[in-house]
Amino acid sequence: MQQPLYGLIGGKLGHSYSKIIHEQIADYTYDLLPLPTEAEARVFMEKRAFTAINVTIPYKQFVIPYCDEVDPKAKAIGAVNTIVNRDGRLYGYNTDYAGFSYLAKAHGVDFADKTVLILGTGGTHSTVAAVCRDGGAREILTASRTGRDGALLYSEAMHRRDVQIIINTTPCGMYPNVGQCLIDPKAFPRLEAVLDVVYNPFRTELLLRAEDCGVTAAGGFEMLVAQAVFAAEHFTGSTLDTDTLIPTISRRLRHQLANVSLIGMPGCGKSTVGAALAKRLDKRFVDLDAEIERRTGHNIPDIFAEEGEEAFRRYEAEVLAEVAKGNSQVIACGGGVVKNPANSRALRQNGPVLWVRRPLSRLATRGRPLSKGGEALRQMEAERTPLYTAAATAELENNATLTEAVDKAVELFEADETL
Structure with missing residues (x-):
């Protein structure tokens, strides 16, 4: 008798969280089944x-001809993301519709009488457009790289100053190619909200830029969890308590996967607090300076002495860009990491950034190339304080015991609204 097989098919699945999500919803084993070519996908479906x-x-439209029956909603959208095999017959559904509807509703995004700009023309575009249309959008615009089939070029879309909601349905900015962005939200003076179906990282470059504009910004993780819960109902033939399951699983997994980054003046205790916090949260501890030394093969004082600060900052940015892509980490950063705005954005993409604060008189200075104490230290603090303020999501006082600092860090992590 054939063993039950549940899973996810797609071109590249190294970034996928679907396995850990589904295995928290129901008691089946869920496998990631990468199919890099259409030939492999064809054999699998046959x-x-x-x-x-x-x-x-890229298979949400490709699989439709293999389905014996397609749900009317999925047929109207032209995309299938859930297929159930019942006695050899394949039934296709689209749970992305309900998942995206959940995401928008959870963040108070109302499409009624709004001008919406959708980035991308793939299968997810059709789903998102259907939700916007059913939600009463006044106008739905589409932008793409080629501008084919009536879509605007991204450069043309930037001139539509009446856009109120932007939705990204492309893989742009998705792990591992983080930091990429198709358009700049600052070009849209009437912008109210930006939604991105990308879920890894939690906050893409598009969302980070939207946050800088002060508008509602939400990534695709909640949509991923929601569509998985709705798919599990089809998988199991059971009605699930979706109103409870979706927010519970979403919050639990975001806390499990999130990074916590620590910034602050040299000698403020970031590494000590970070190591203890990582143990408490069951996350991997990364001392960024130690990682730079490991990757370059040189200790930091020698890098400063032989190559100068500019070279060190370049190494720091390169190492951090790779480290910050990961998940479930506590990252203790060097004191000057905030001097490069790109570093702060990299830290913010996957979790909160805590500014560890300690009085100047208690800062350790031994062995630190830029931290010699006295007036120079006071000047450094004055210069960096605005940078720490801009980069941090919360402040962590480290002026008592280690246990108290870690307790407070856990409290700040648990209370972070982005998680």
């Missing part, structure tokens, strides 16, 4: 050797 699957980029 064999029908699965119980139920989810479908992601």
Whole structure:
């Protein structure tokens, strides 16, 4: 008898959280099934050797002809992301619709009488457009790289100053190619909200820029969890308590996967607090300075002495860009990491940034190339304080015991509204 097979098919799945999500929803084993080519996807679908699957980029339209029956909603959208095998017959559904609806509602985004700009023309575009249309959007614009089929070029879309909601349905900014962005939200003076279906990282460059504009910004993680819960109902044939499951699982997994980054003056205790915090939260501890030394093969005082601060800052940015892509880490950064705005953005993409604060008189200075104490230290603090303020999501006082500092850090992490 064939073993039940549940899983996800797609071109590249190294970034996927679907396995850990589904295995918290129900008691089946869920596998990631990468199919890099259409030939492999064709063989997989023809064999029908699965119980139920989810479908992601680039196969949401490709799988439709293999389905014996397609749910009317999925047929109207033209994209299938959930397929159930019942006695050899394949039934196709689209749970992305309900998932995206959940995301918008959870963040108070109302499409009624709004001008919406959708980035991308793939299968997810069709789903998002259907939600916007059903939500009463006044006008739905589409932008793409090519401008084919009536879409605007991204450069043309930037001139539509009446846009109120932007939705990214492309893989732009998705792990591992983080930091990429198709348009600048600052170009849209009437902008109210930006939604991004990308879920890894939690906050793409597009969302970080939207936050800088002070508008509602939400990533695709909640949508991913919601569509998985709705898919699990099809997988199991059971009605689930979606109103409870979706926020509970979303919050639990975001806390599990999130990074916590520590910034602050040299000698303020970031590494000591960070190591203890990582142990408390069951996350991996990364001392960024130690990681720079490991990767370059040189200790930091020698880098400063032989190559200068500019070279060190370049190494720091390169190492941090890679480290910050990861998950479930506590990252203790060097005191000057905030001198490069790109570093602060990298830290913010996957979790909160805590500014560790300690009186100047208690800062350790031994062995620190730029931290010699006295007037120079006071000047450094004055110069960096605005940078710490801009980069941090919360402040962490470290002026008592280590236990008290870690307790407070945990409290700040648990209370972070982005998680």
